[in-house]
Amino acid sequence: MKSSSLSIAGAWLCLAFNHALAAEPHHAAHHAPATDTRSVLTLTPAERAMILEEMRLFLAGVQTMTGALAKPDMAAVAQAARDMGQKMVHEVPPALRAKLPQEFRQQGFSVHRDFDQIALDADSLQDVSHSLNQLSATLQKCVSCHATYQIQTPFLDDSH
Ligand code: HEC
Known part of the structure; x- marks a missing residue:
């Protein structure tokens, strides 16, 4: 008796959990399959390294920006944002460029353009809340691209 009521409770919990997963996409994301x-x-290891290096520059830049926003030091906010703007875009080797879907490249450019705008506004408006709103909207683009794409390097997948 006891064990059957436990398993019913277990089944109920399981249903409730699945229901929560179905109802809440954010929750589901935390329990990603x-x-x-x-x-x-599908990239070569060197191409992957190039992209990931740029990504780490983004993360470091965002870290610098949030620190500067907290002070606030708007000149430093503008500088950090500008460093992630169009000037950060370096020559993409044609072979890599050909492998990146157009949407991917557009999302990338859009993020760089955003940071240039954030830099301009940080200088001219000096408004922490405005800059934070812009940063949040741009970070949403980071989130969205990461939700869409992964990088695979054939032949190296077993080595990590
Ligand atoms: C155009 C698409 C795209 C945009 C926009 C983008 N990323 Fe990425 N990022 C990727 C991909 C693809 C990977 C590799 C993910 C994987 O293979 O799992 C990655 C990986 C990373 C990594 C891991 C780096 C490492 O060394 O492993 C960090 C950190 C990161 N991104 C930060 C950011 C931040 C911060 C932003 C926004 C300011 C951003 N990314 C915008 C596509 C993007």
Whole structure:
């Protein structure tokens, strides 16, 4: 008796949990399945390293920006944002460029353009709240691209 009521409770919990997952996409994301269903960009290790290096520059830049916003030091906010603007875009080797979907490149450019605008506004408006709103909107683009794409490097997948 006891064990059957436990398993009913277990089944109920399981249903409730599945229901929560179905109802809340954000919750589901925290319990992401082991299979990565994002679109695959198949790159060479060097191409992957190039992209990931730019990504780490983004993360470092965002960290610098939030620190400067907290002070606030709007000149430093503008500088950090400008460093992530169009000037950060370096020559993409044609072979890599050809492998990146147009949407991917557009999202990337859009993020760089945003940071140039954030830099201009930080200088001219000196408004922490405005800059934070812009940063949040831009970070949403980071989130969205990461939700869409993954990088795979054939032949190296077993080595990590
Ligand atoms: C155009 C698409 C795109 C945009 C926009 C983008 N990323 Fe990425 N990022 C990627 C991809 C693809 C990866 C690799 C993900 C994977 O393979 O799982 C990545 C990886 C990363 C990593 C991991 C780096 C490492 O060394 O492993 C960091 C950190 C990161 N991104 C930060 C950011 C931040 C911060 C932003 C926004 C300011 C951003 N990214 C915008 C596509 C993007």
